[in-house]
Amino acid sequence: MNENILMETERLFLRTWQDKDIAPFAEMCADPVVMRYFPDVMTREKTEQLVSRCIEKQEKDGFCMAPVEVKSTGEFLGFVGLNTPTYAAPLPFEPCVEIGWRLKQSSWGKGYASEAANAWLRFGFETVGLDEIVAFTIPANEPSQRVMQRIGMRRDPEGDFLHPSLPEDHPVALHVLYRLSRSDWDKRENGVV
Numbered sequence: 001m002n003e004n005i006l007m008e009t010e011r012l013f014l015r016t017w018q019d020k021d022i023a024p025f026a027e028m029c030a031d032p033v034v035m036r037y038f039p040d041v042m043t044r045e046k047t048e049q050l051v052s053r054c055i056e057k058q059e060k061d062g063f064c065m066a067p068v069e070v071k072s073t074g075e076f077l078g079f080v081g082l083n084t085p086t087y088a089a090p091l092p093f094e095p096c097v098e099i100g101w102r103l104k105q106s107s108w109g110k111g112y113a114s115e116a117a118n119a120w121l122r123f124g125f126e127t128v129g130l131d132e133i134v135a136f137t138i139p140a141n142e143p144s145q146r147v148m149q150r151i152g153m154r155r156d157p158e159g160d161f162l163h164p165s166l167p168e169d170h171p172v173a174l175h176v177l178y179r180l181s182r183s184d185w186d187k188r189e190n191g192v193v
Helices: 019-029 044-061 112-128 142-150 182-189
Strands: 005-008 012-015 065-070 076-083 098-103 132-137 174-181
Touching (some): 012 076, 044 065, 044 076, 065 098, 076 112, 098 112, 112 142, 142 174, 174 182
Antiparallel strands (some): 132 174
16 A cells, blocks of 8 residues: 555545645635635645644644545545644643544535545544544534534534634634544444444
8 A cells, every 4th residue: 555545445545645735725725615614714824834733743643634535536635534632722622532624615515524534433443542532613514513423423512612712702613512432433333323
């Protein structure tokens, strides 16, 4: 297997960051439709900084938000992966590992986010040995919440929170929390759920 490939699924390669990813990722992060549930679009400079942080986290933690590529075409779709959050103030449920994704518009509705996320969940629970993986987004981001539900996560309404990097009155400050425990993952993988 190519040393750049972290994992593969039926249709996708989940791989390390490469220089060729910067331009399409910057274009995606500057797209107001892709970024509609985030505080703002990102400049190329901020996108490059995000990629640098991802590479550092891969080296430090053994995982990161990693590029997703279509096996059959080599097309860059965006990223999916695991992340240990590092904000100025802690999240109310830290320590934690989150799963997340950001894909370009042309890839939406094809099951890529769920396919890649399931591979990362398997890695998190079965390789890293995590006890729980969380996901969060704003209430209006129903597409991401549907992915969270499809991959077996459950909403924790008691865990909803204001994002520590945003002012409390910011339009996207309120976040909903989803959780998946290792025991629920094991039940699902063994056909118990």
